[in-house]
Structures are given as C-alpha cells and as structure tokens.
Amino acid sequence: QxxxxxxxxxxxxxxxxxxxxxxxxxxxxxxxxxxxxRQAPGKEREFVAAIRWSGGSTYYADSVxxxxxxxxxxxxxxxxxxMNNLKPEDMAVYYCAANPRxxxxxxxxxxxxxxxxxxxxxxxx
Numbered sequence: 220q221x222x223x224x225x226x227x228x229x230x231x232x233x234x235x236x237x238x239x240x241x242x243x244x245x246x247x248x249x250x251x252x253x254x255x256x257r258q259a260p261g262k263e264r265e266f267v268a269a270i271r272w273s274g275g276s277t278y279y280a281d282s283v284x285x286x287x288x289x290x291x292x293x294x295x296x297x298x299x300x301x302m303n304n305l306k307p308e309d310m311a312v313y314y315c316a317a318n319p320r321x322x323x324x325x326x327x328x329x330x331x332x333x334x335x336x337x338x339x340x341x342x343x344x
Contacts, residue, residue, distance in 0.1 A: 221246040223315045223335035230341040231305055232279075239300040241315030241335060248272040252321040254291065254331055257311035257340075264314070266328040270298060278326040307344045312337040314329050327343040 227239040227243035243253065268289040269278045279287050287300040298315065316331035318324055 220289045220333045221317045222332055223334040225315045225319060228338040228340065231343050233305060233307055233342055235305055237340060239313055239338060241298045243296045248296060250319060250321050252318040252324045254316045255300045256314045256316055259311040264277065268300060294335040305342045307342050308343040310340060312339050
C-alpha cells in the first residue's frame with residue numbers, strides 16, 4: 220500500500236485560503252488516483268476532490284467546485300488541495316486517500332484504500 224502523510228492544518232477566517240499537502244510514498248503512482256476527503260464532527264466522511272496521477276484529470280464535489288483546486292507534483296509525489304473562499308461548513312478533518320485502480324475510476328469516493336492520518340481545518344466565521 221501507499222503511505223500518505225498530510226500537512227497544512229490550520230485556522231483560517233471565513234473567506235480565507237489554505238493549502239493542504241499530501242506526500243505519498245511506497246508505490247509507483249502511475250495507476251493511482253489521489254483524493255481528498257473530509258469529515259466534520261457528527262457527519263459521515265465525504266468526498267472532496269480527486270486527481271488521476273497519469274494525465275491529471277480532476278474530480279470535485281459540487282460543494283467545493285470553483286473554490287477548491289486539486290493538483291499534483293509528479294517529482295515530489297505530492298498532491299495538494301488549494302482551498303479558497305473557505306466557509307464555516309468546510310471545517311473538518313481532511314484526509315488524503317489513494318485509489319490504486321485509477322484506470323477504472325470515474326469520480327466520487329469509490330475504490331480508495333489507503334488513508335492518511337488526517338489534518339484539521341478550522342474555519343472561523
């Protein structure tokens with residue numbers, strides 16, 4: 220399995236920005252999809268965004284489209300989540316995840332098997 224380590228936790232005011240990073244190791248990522256999920260207190264974990272490592276196709280939840288951008292750095296084996304115009308409802312623990320079957324991935328939360336430890340994002344209103 221691929222190992223994932225998130226960074227970039229922080230406290231930000233509503234309307235502000237924050238960038239999360241996720242460093243991947245242990246596997247060649249060529250066939251992977253890397254994604255971000257989040258879980259707020261009392262709520263189920265939800266899909267946020269994903270990127271196909273080969274080709275760079277991106278996928279977003281409707282709630283973050285136009286505000287969040289997922290990207291990758293092939294040389295650093297790192298995936299980023301740039302979050303702009305943050306809202307109080309974005310406050311959650313954010314998890315990086317990896318799906319090894321990127322060749323059949325069509326979006327959403329299916330197929331993610333490896334998870335990072337999570338990083339806290341706090342948005343104050």
